[in-house]
Amino acid sequence: MTDTRPAVLDLIGNTPLVPVTRLDTGPCTLFLKLESQNPGGSIKDRVGLAMIDGAERDGRLKPGGTVVEATAGNTGLGLALVARAKGYRVVLVVPDKMATEKVLHLKALGAEVHTTRSDVGKGHPEYYQDYAARLAKEIPGAFFADQFNNPDNPLAHASSTGPEIWQQTGHDVDAIVVGVGSGGTITGLTRYFRDVQPGLFFVLADPAGSVVAEYTRSGKVGEAGSWAVEGIGEDFIPGIADLSGVKKAYSITDEESFGTARELLRAEGILAGSSTGTLLAAALRFCREQQKPLRVVSFVCDTGTRYLSKVYNDQWMLDQGLLERQRFGDLRDVVS
Ligand code: PMP
Numbered sequence: 001m002t003d004t005r006p007a008v009l010d011l012i013g014n015t016p017l018v019p020v021t022r023l024d025t026g027p028c029t030l031f032l033k034l035e036s037q038n039p040g041g042s043i044k045d046r047v048g049l050a051m052i053d054g055a056e057r058d059g060r061l062k063p064g065g066t067v068v069e070a071t072a073g074n075t076g077l078g079l080a081l082v083a084r085a086k087g088y089r090v091v092l093v094v095p096d097k098m099a100t101e102k103v104l105h106l107k108a109l110g111a112e113v114h115t116t117r118s119d120v121g122k123g124h125p126e127y128y129q130d131y132a133a134r135l136a137k138e139i140p141g142a143f144f145a146d147q148f149n150n151p152d153n154p155l156a157h158a159s160s161t162g163p164e165i166w167q168q169t170g171h172d173v174d175a176i177v178v179g180v181g182s183g184g185t186i187t188g189l190t191r192y193f194r195d196v197q198p199g200l201f202f203v204l205a206d207p208a209g210s211v212v213a214e215y216t217r218s219g220k221v222g223e224a225g226s227w228a229v230e231g232i233g234e235d236f237i238p239g240i241a242d243l244s245g246v247k248k249a250y251s252i253t254d255e256e257s258f259g260t261a262r263e264l265l266r267a268e269g270i271l272a273g274s275s276t277g278t279l280l281a282a283a284l285r286f287c288r289e290q291q292k293p294l295r296v297v298s299f300v301c302d303t304g305t306r307y308l309s310k311v312y313n314d315q316w317m318l319d320q321g322l323l324e325r326q327r328f329g330d331l332r333d334v335v336s
Contacts (some may be wrong), residue, residue: 009082016033027291031298047156065088075199080111084110098118154185154188158187176298208252212241248314260278272300
């Protein structure tokens with residue numbers, strides 16, 4: 001019999017690394033790893049594949065089983081893509097602030113989506129992670145992917161994202177700018193680079209309102225605010241997050257994140273999501289503050305096509321107070 005593993009799974013990872021050419025990066029060279037080129041459109045395809053492969057390997061997921069997850073969208077898309085390719089049912093709990101395009105994409109992939117409140121915190125029965133944990137107990141044969149505590153999440157980055165960056169930069173990289181959602185990316189990269197380049201500088205890009213940046217500065221978990229950027233920022237410190245490599249942290253407002261994502265499209269022709277705006281804003285600030293020509297890597301975490309009704313919708317941006325008419329003039333020109 002021929003191998004029936006769908007070829008789409010082999011398209012996950014090995015994403016391009018491209019230099020920023022037209023934005024002001026001070027004395028530095030800034031590279032972006034285009035995770036938007038993964039078949040499901042985000043960095044989380046790697047994690048979806050690693051968690052399902054891991055669960056199959058140790059028997060937590062069996063043929064006919066169900067994958068359950070609490071997700072801001074992209075992990076769900078990664079899981080749904082891999083689960084569909086491998087023939088599993090998927091049940092996802094998604095907070096209601098997430099872009100409609102993501103939810104429609106999840107449903108198109110055959111996932112069952114439970115929408116829950118974005119405005120409640122850990123411990124509340126409608127909090128998306130507690131809700132998913134409950135569903136996983138109720139559904140027979142369910143595997144709770146639990147990206148916030150699953151070691152296969154950082155492993156995906158320690159075994160693929162990290163080595164790819166190391167190879168693509170010709171073993172010459174000074175700093176990596178990342179955000180924290182589940183903490184999988186930063187933890188996996190920290191683990192990988194600890195061995196190959198122990199002095200690597202991690203720069204945290206955090207949405208204003210998230211508690212992570214302040215935690216890296218003071219070790220204290222403060223009161224969380226709210227932010228519109230999707231996929232990064234937390235109101236707690238995720239269990240798997242290794243923040244020990246963070247030497248500098250920036251808190252970026254929604255206005256700057258969304259504006260920078262639009263700037264990336266205008267200047268470089270790269271259509272990215274809102275968390276990329278946060279990462280790029282922090283990366284540009286970091287680069288411009290340097291005296292020496294460092295080589296810096298950051299990420300295009302996901303594709304902007306799933307935010308067309310938000311980041312790239314002038315009316316939505318105006319309604320949210322993220323765009324100023326007088327600053328941008330005629331709105332028709334904003335993304336031209
Ligand atoms: N950007 C986007 C768009 C995401 O969906 C995620 C994952 N939630 C991240 C960044 C952050 O990655 P991690 O979960 O590995 O911290």
